[in-house]
Amino acid sequence: MLWLHHLSQRSLWCYGLLAFVITLVAGxxxxxxxxxxxxxxxxxxxxxxxxxxxxxxxxxxxxxxxxxxxxxxxxxxxxxxxxxxxxxxxxxxxxxxxxxxxxxxxxxxxxxxxxxxxxxxxxxxxxxxxxxxxxxxxxxxxxxxxxxxxxxxxxxxxxxxxxxxxxxxxxxxxxxxxxxxxxxxxxxxxxxxxxxxxxxxxxxxxxxxxxxxxxxxxxxxxxxxxxxxxxxxxxxxxxxxxxxxxxxxxxxQRALLLGLKEEVAALSQRVKELESKLQGYQDQTKARLQRLEQRAITGAKAPLTVVPQGGAPSQAPGLPSPKATVPGAPKPPSPDHIPLALAALVPKDRQVIIADIDKFTYTGIRGCRCHIEAYEGQVYKEHKHRAAFKRLKGKDRKNPECLKCHATAFGKKIKGGKPFLKGNQCEACHGPGKEYRARSIKELYRQDPLEARKRSLELGLLLPGVNIVKKKLCAQCHWGGKDPKAPNKCPKSNKVFDFDEYYKEMRHTNVDPIDKIIATLSLGEREKWADILHVLDE
CATH class of the missing domain: 1.25.10.10 (Leucine-rich Repeat Variant)
Incomplete structure (x- = not known):
């Protein structure tokens, strides 16, 4: 036990020395x-x-x-x-x-x-x-x-x-x-x-x-x-x-039991949806085969007809007659429901959802953060529209005729009471966003994206290629070169607008979650939502 006594004494001595050093350093x-x-x-x-x-x-x-x-x-x-x-x-x-x-x-x-x-x-x-x-x-x-x-x-x-x-x-x-x-x-x-x-x-x-x-x-x-x-x-x-x-x-344990029941129900619903899609694809394939057979018999330029059993010849499936209306196609818009300011942009022969944008409020680009690629990516940073206001010099920066095209929402209702928003921001083409970017609409997009898009269109959203014609929208400010006295001809520029080249350069389409849903819709569902899905080609 003597060695243990010496060890204890040595440990006490070491601890005392350490305490002295710490005190010295602290002092x-x-x-x-x-x-x-x-x-x-x-x-x-x-x-x-x-x-x-x-x-x-x-x-x-x-x-x-x-x-x-x-x-x-x-x-x-x-x-x-x-x-x-x-x-x-x-x-x-x-x-x-x-x-x-x-x-x-x-x-x-x-x-x-x-x-x-x-x-x-x-x-x-x-x-x-x-x-x-x-x-x-x-x-x-x-x-x-x-x-x-x-x-x-x-x-x-x-x-x-x-x-x-x-x-x-x-x-x-x-x-x-x-x-x-x-x-x-x-x-x-x-x-x-x-x-x-x-x-x-x-x-x-x-x-x-x-x-x-x-x-x-x-x-x-x-x-x-x-x-x-x-x-x-x-x-x-x-x-x-x-x-x-x-x-x-x-x-x-509870989650697994309930989850299994929910999984079975979800799988059953998915099987029904797939069967419905399969039937639609079979019908389309059958119609195409009939058209190919008819073309092989009558020649490529002859009218394509299908003769049903025991009946007279009829128009081939999927090829409407000039006077017929394709089932599910949008109806022509009613002139009574088209805002005067947008009348020149709306297609003449299709039913679309269009709102009077003068009733709604502009907020500026900062409200568009959800569209990451277009908002923060190089697409918008390098966009010529962004610098539209900077190209104005001197008195032109206060000229109403110049501000109509080189600024956004000039003369419109803007959050914060600004006279206009500098440059061609998102809302210049997509309409005033305060109402359709409301929190309730964002929540609706999570629950029912298709209904949310319809509601957004009713609240002033403009989607070029959906409810307004792309080329007509661009032609409001860009001169096509046909009429030197055209209202959109800038007196300080003779540059002729080439829509095809211009659109390739400016296109910035994002793939939104709703686009993935659209890709899975059945033919019947596409008919139901035709007025918000149809892509305009003009």
């Missing part, structure tokens, strides 16, 4: 009072060291100096550090200063740090500010920080803006919104999270969505999470597995 550094004075030093390095150290030791006396520094310091880097420090120190007296910095600071990184600090403080008073920044802030970092802050605060009122943020154009914002919804614990978000897990292409977002679904403990998430186990990305696989493990055994 060599600046005191808290010195650090508080250094917050007012002229040298940036001193102020930075003081902020970092005071926050690390969590000295409450640093709160007021940091508040002053956040408001007055010229260095955006130190203001950002101060905002971060106030969040760590967790004193609510800093709330007014942080709110002001989150909204008004000239630097986006400082605003982002202030928003993060509001989340650390769990400041429910900041919710309205965060609702606005998550929706309207131009910088993705600010929208991302707003999502994290709303999740940290954890109030149920944040559900709607966070669900909307799942559709943000920036992947980091979508991932932050998914994390925040997991923190929120509202099962109303499950449906939107599942939809994002299925459709998302960014692996970091899918991983966060899987984690959020595991935290919400809802049986509807079981099957999507099981499918996510087959994802190619290891992180998505691991997060999905952990999410499934997080769900209680009872929920999993």
């Amino acid at each position: 060599c550094g600046p005191s808290a009072e010195d650090l508080l004075r250094d917050l007012r030093a002229a040298e940036i390095e001193k102020r930075q060291r003081a902020i970092v150290t005071l926050v690390k030791i969590k000295d409450p006396r640093a709160v007021e100096p940091l508040m002053k520094l956040l408001k007055e310091d010229e260095s955006f880097y130190l203001r950002r550090k101060a905002a971060h420090g106030l969040g760590v120190l967790g004193d609510l007296q800093a709330l007014p200063v942080l709110l002001e910095a989150a909204q008004k600071d000239a630097d986006d990184f400082v605003r982002e740090a202030a928003i993060q600090a509001l989340g650390q403080l769990k400041a429910t008073q900041a919710e309205e500010v965060l609702f606005e920044t998550i929706e309207k802030a131009e910088q993705p970092g600010i929208r991302r920080a707003s999502a994290f802050a709303l999740g940290a605060i954890g109030k149920p009122e944040a559900l709607a803006p966070l669900v909307e943020a799942l559709r943000d154009s920036d992947p980091s914002v979508r991932a932050a919104a998914a994390w925040a919804l997991g923190e929120l614990g509202q099962k109303e978000a499950v449906k939107s999270l599942i939809a994002l897990l299925v459709e998302e292409t960014d692996n970091s977002v899918k991983a966060e969505v899987a984690t959020a679904l595991g935290r919400l403990e809802d049986r509807r998430a079981i099957l999507p999470l099981v499918e996510a186990l087959q994802d190619r990305d290891p992180e998505v696989q691991e997060r999905s597995a952990k999410a499934i493990d997080a769900l209680s055994t009872e929920i999993i």
Whole structure:
């Protein structure tokens, strides 16, 4: 036992020596009072060291100096550090200063740090500010920080803006919104999270969505999470597995039982739909064969007819007579329902849904973020329409005749009361968007995309090639070169408009989720929705 006694004595000696060294080193550094004075030093390095150290030791006396520094310091880097420090120190007296910095600071990184600090403080008073920044802030970092802050605060009122943020154009914002919804614990978000897990292409977002679904403990998430186990990305696989493990055994068993019943019902419905499609394809194939046989007998230029059993010759299936109407084809539009301003753009022989766009409100391009490729991609950035207003010089920038074509919504109703929107923005061709971009319409697109498109057309949406003629729309401002006195002939330009070449250069069609649905419609369904699906060729 003597060796154990010596070992204990040696350990005590070592611990004593270590304590002495730590005390010696600590005594060599600046005191808290010195650090508080250094917050007012002229040298940036001193102020930075003081902020970092005071926050690390969590000295409450640093709160007021940091508040002053956040408001007055010229260095955006130190203001950002101060905002971060106030969040760590967790004193609510800093709330007014942080709110002001989150909204008004000239630097986006400082605003982002202030928003993060509001989340650390769990400041429910900041919710309205965060609702606005998550929706309207131009910088993705600010929208991302707003999502994290709303999740940290954890109030149920944040559900709607966070669900909307799942559709943000920036992947980091979508991932932050998914994390925040997991923190929120509202099962109303499950449906939107599942939809994002299925459709998302960014692996970091899918991983966060899987984690959020595991935290919400809802049986509807079981099957999507099981499918996510087959994802190619290891992180998505691991997060999905952990999410499934997080769900209680009872929920999993109940989900499997109900899921099997639902799967059987869904498969039965799918089989019926496939049988209906197959019958339609068989009918089409039969009609084509009849037409080919008739052509082989009568010659290529002869009228194509089919002789039914025991009856007189009739027109071949699928080839309408000049006076006949094709079943399911849109009827010609009624002149009484065509707005005067759009009369020249609407096809003359087809029924379309068209609204009086003068009744609705323009909002500008920032409301078009859902169309990522057209909104943020190179397509629009390199688009000549974008620079239409910049090409105007001097007095032309106030000339109504010039602004009709070089600006958007001149003389129309614009959100915020602006006289016009610079350049040819999205709404120049697609109509005023405030009403058809409303949250209720976006929600309807998730539930019933076809009905949502119809409702959007009724609320002012213009879709070139669907309810207005592309070439006629372009010809409002572009001169075709046939009539030198034409109303769209610019007196300062003699450039002749070549629609075919121009349209190839300007085309920016996106594939929306609704287009995938349209591709699966049966013939009967296409007849039902003919007025919103028909593509105009003029």
